[in-house]
Amino acid sequence: METFAADLSTMVRTPLSDEHVAAMRRHGTIIDVKQGDWFQKAGERIDTFHYLLDGETEAINPATGKRYGNATLGPGQFFGELAFLNGGRTLMGARAVVDTQLLCVPREDMLKLMSDIPEMSDIIITVFAARRRRMLENSEGGLTLIGGEVDRDVRRIASFAARNRIPFVEVEIDSDEGANLANQCRISRAHPAVVLAKHQVIDPPTPRGVAQALGLDLALRKEDVFDVAIVGGGPAGVAAGVYAGAEGLCAVVLEDLAIGGQAGTSSRIENYMGFPTGISGGDLVGRGEVQAMKFGTRFAMPVRARHLEQCEKHLFHVQLDNDDWVSARALIVATGVQYRRMDLENLEALEGSGVYYAATDVEARYCKGAEVAVIGGGNSAGQAAMFLARTARHVHVLVRGDSLSSSMSDYLLQRLESHPAITIHLCTSVTELHGDELLEGVTVENSADSTQRRIDTKALFVMVGAAPNTGWLSGLVDLDDRGFVRTGPEVGGGSQFETSRPGVFAVGDVRAGSVKRVASAVGEGSVVMSAVWGHIND
Numbered sequence: 001m002e003t004f005a006a007d008l009s010t011m012v013r014t015p016l017s018d019e020h021v022a023a024m025r026r027h028g029t030i031i032d033v034k035q036g037d038w039f040q041k042a043g044e045r046i047d048t049f050h051y052l053l054d055g056e057t058e059a060i061n062p063a064t065g066k067r068y069g070n071a072t073l074g075p076g077q078f079f080g081e082l083a084f085l086n087g088g089r090t091l092m093g094a095r096a097v098v099d100t101q102l103l104c105v106p107r108e109d110m111l112k113l114m115s116d117i118p119e120m121s122d123i124i125i126t127v128f129a130a131r132r133r134r135m136l137e138n139s140e141g142g143l144t145l146i147g148g149e150v151d152r153d154v155r156r157i158a159s160f161a162a163r164n165r166i167p168f169v170e171v172e173i174d175s176d177e178g179a180n181l182a183n184q185c186r187i188s189r190a191h192p193a194v195v196l197a198k199h200q201v202i203d204p205p206t207p208r209g210v211a212q213a214l215g216l217d218l219a220l221r222k223e224d225v226f227d228v229a230i231v232g233g234g235p236a237g238v239a240a241g242v243y244a245g246a247e248g249l250c251a252v253v254l255e256d257l258a259i260g261g262q263a264g265t266s267s268r269i270e271n272y273m274g275f276p277t278g279i280s281g282g283d284l285v286g287r288g289e290v291q292a293m294k295f296g297t298r299f300a301m302p303v304r305a306r307h308l309e310q311c312e313k314h315l316f317h318v319q320l321d322n323d324d325w326v327s328a329r330a331l332i333v334a335t336g337v338q339y340r341r342m343d344l345e346n347l348e349a350l351e352g353s354g355v356y357y358a359a360t361d362v363e364a365r366y367c368k369g370a371e372v373a374v375i376g377g378g379n380s381a382g383q384a385a386m387f388l389a390r391t392a393r394h395v396h397v398l399v400r401g402d403s404l405s406s407s408m409s410d411y412l413l414q415r416l417e418s419h420p421a422i423t424i425h426l427c428t429s430v431t432e433l434h435g436d437e438l439l440e441g442v443t444v445e446n447s448a449d450s451t452q453r454r455i456d457t458k459a460l461f462v463m464v465g466a467a468p469n470t471g472w473l474s475g476l477v478d479l480d481d482r483g484f485v486r487t488g489p490e491v492g493g494g495s496q497f498e499t500s501r502p503g504v505f506a507v508g509d510v511r512a513g514s515v516k517r518v519a520s521a522v523g524e525g526s527v528v529m530s531a532v533w534g535h536i537n538d
Contacts, residue, residue, distance in 0.1 A: 002279040004165060004286050005129035005138075014074045016051070018118045021103070023113055024051060028105035031059075031098040040079065040094035042141075042197055043214060046087060049110040050079040055100025059214060060093035061141055062197035069134075078124070081131040082165075083110075085293035088215035089168065091141040096528060110193055110295060116160070121294055127289060135167040142167030143202075143210065146178050147192030149366075152352035153205050154192045158362045160207040160302070163258035163265075166214065191450020207257070207302045208322070218252070218300040222317060222325035226250050228532055229328035231305045231317055232469075234261020235518045236508025237334030238288040239525030245295025247529055252326060253297060255317070256304035260285040261336045264286055265358035265463075266380050272518055273408065281362070281518070289523075291366055300365075305335070305472040316503065318472075330532045333473070333499070333506040334525060337516075340465025340537070355460050359384035364391050366468050367459035371396065373442060374422050375430060376463035377404050382412040384461055389421045396455055397424045398444060400464070430460070453473035468510050476502045484512035495531035497524060503535050 016024075032052065033039050039050060042062035050057075052075050059068040059079070073079060079094045087107060105113070114121035135141045143161055146153040148170050161168045171178045173192060185201045187193060194205040202209045211217045230237045230245055233255030239327060244251035258264055259282075266281035275284070290297065308331075309320040316331045339357050340345060356363045361375075368391045374381050377399040385395045397416060404413050404425065416422050425444065431452065432443035441456040468483045477499040478486045485506035488496050497505045507524035509516050514524065 001277050001285065002275050003133065004283040006126060006131040008130040008134045010125075013528055014123050016078070016120060016123060020117065020123075021051070023117060023120070024049075024103055024105050024110070024520065027109040027113065028103045030484050031102050031104055033100045033102060035056070035096055035098050035100075038093060038095050039102060040090055040092075040157050041281065042091060042380065043089050043200070043213075046080065046084045046090050048105045049084065049107060051103040051105070051198050052079075053101040053103050055102075056097040057100055060095055061139075062091075062093055063140070063144060065198065069091055070538065076459055078127075080128060081135070082128045083215070084128065085125075085290065086216070086257060086299055089213070091135065102105050113296060125294055126288060131218055132165060132167075139167055139169040142169075142196075144168065144181060144195040145193075146181060146195065147171075147173035147174070151192035154194065155352050155362070155366065157194050157205055157207065157210060159356075159358060159360065160258060162212065162360050162362045163260060163358070164216070164301070165282070165286055166210070182351065204366050211302055215321075216299075216301055217262045217303065218298060220252075220300060220303075220320070220324040220326050222327050225315060225326065225436040226252050226326065226328040227536055228252075228330045228332060228333055229254065229316065229326050230332045231318065231472075232261060232334035232508070232510070233259040233285075233289075234283055234334060234336045234508060235288070236336070236521035236525035237261070237332070238285050238292060239522040240332050240334060240465075240507060240528060241292035241297040241299075241525075242295065243526050243529040244532070245292050245297035245346040246488050247533065249529075249532070251297045252328075253300065254305060254320070254326065255301040256321075258282070259299065259301070262338065262380070263521075264384050265360065267359055268383050269518060270411070272395055296388070307472060308474045308476055309364065310501070314491070314503065319508045329503070330535050331529060332525075332532065333470070333477075333503045333504065333510055334508050334521075335469035335472075336509040336521075337466040337468050339376075339462055340431065342462065343454055344430065344433050346435075349437075350433055350435060350439050353362055353437060354435060354458055355433070356460065357388055359461050359463075363459065363461070364388055367392055367457075369393055370459065371455065371457045372443075372459040372461065373398055373430075373455055373457050374461045374463060376461075377407040378463065379409055379412060381461075382408050382416055384463060385422055386412070386415060386419070388461070390418055392421070392459075395422045396426045396457075397422060398427050398430060399424060400429050402426050402448075408517075428468045433460070464522065466509070466516070470510060477506075482510045482512075485510055486512045494534075495528075497520040497528045498531055498535075505532060 265279035491500040508521035
């Protein structure tokens, strides 16, 4: 299966050419760094591209204070990784091993050079992405999560980090390592916590707290006007971000949880053209995010749109749940759909403590060797069941209807039916959750004969329903009776994707009448940009 980036150990290093270095010299300055001195501290904003002219440098893991990996960088190489593209904070420090000479190029100038010289961009981005993949595989240079086995807030951080490709390592709360970290961080006793580097405790331990510490959020001001604001970071929104940046538009993508949206929860997509061995939804959309950042599109998360206004200047103003505002000349609604929350007692208390809405490596780790249940009859539920069956003792697929043939791809249905560790229960729904702080089991009912049974499980994956995220549109655009955004000539739109409000466009699953597939969402996010251009020019 394809992954997010190339494997650093198998890459053939292609150095930047003399022409590339000459272009950087026109914008950069040369500095000398003495042996043992730092030129980048972990946690600092990345505002400079560092290219080695002479000497030797090493990356420093802030969690250990020691060299990261077993290699150093020499002349012709450069320091940095993917956070450079979005102006985030570096996960690693950088120190000179010997007296070193660096060519330092301001980040904005370097991004402009990368946009103008695609060969240079290809080399840098390939290396940056491969370095991030190495960090993820080695679980180094990022967060340390203490107590995820007992605390759902820490589990939510783990899920947020995994889906946004932030490296992290988990430490059990009662382990010696957990106690040592508690002492280092001046925590009175070992308790659930999220630690960055060796001493910085992220408080509160929330996705937003992590985003602020790593620079994933943006300081957005109402007076700063973008050409286009894209609300939603799923396949449609990220595709729109790629094409907006490629067309030279000043664009921002706003995402409330993780780049990838609902597609990011899919552990394996096999029917997307170009990936014959499959790719996870998160890795697929993550590649698009890197492309969009390369063209200058900005990303802010986790921020959720709460309210929409249009002023007398015809600008659109989106109020976010952190009380920031984003202003733009055009707006693309790509908020997709979300799985419906079941009307069950104790559901909220068990969310993150046994009830999950995504099946990634993080959630699979918490239910290894146990029986699990998956609710849903679509491809996402089927892929989740196949993924969980790798490590779970048994997977129960609970389907409310009497057949899967109309809602699930045939190749996937055949795999479920033939898998010895998967049982499909048709005409079945969950009626009760058992457990106080952790899920202990569920009661299910068969609608055909009204029989009930209990399944003892510590994990229930909910992947059913498709509720559109459109409440924040504040009545400014027409919706259908299910809350999906209506578009096209029938509501006065000047294009297939324009809504009843000129300048507001809808793409992907949130659009009424759209085909609920990743490929079609990517297509709509790409095609809409010509109409956005037309509106901005008018």
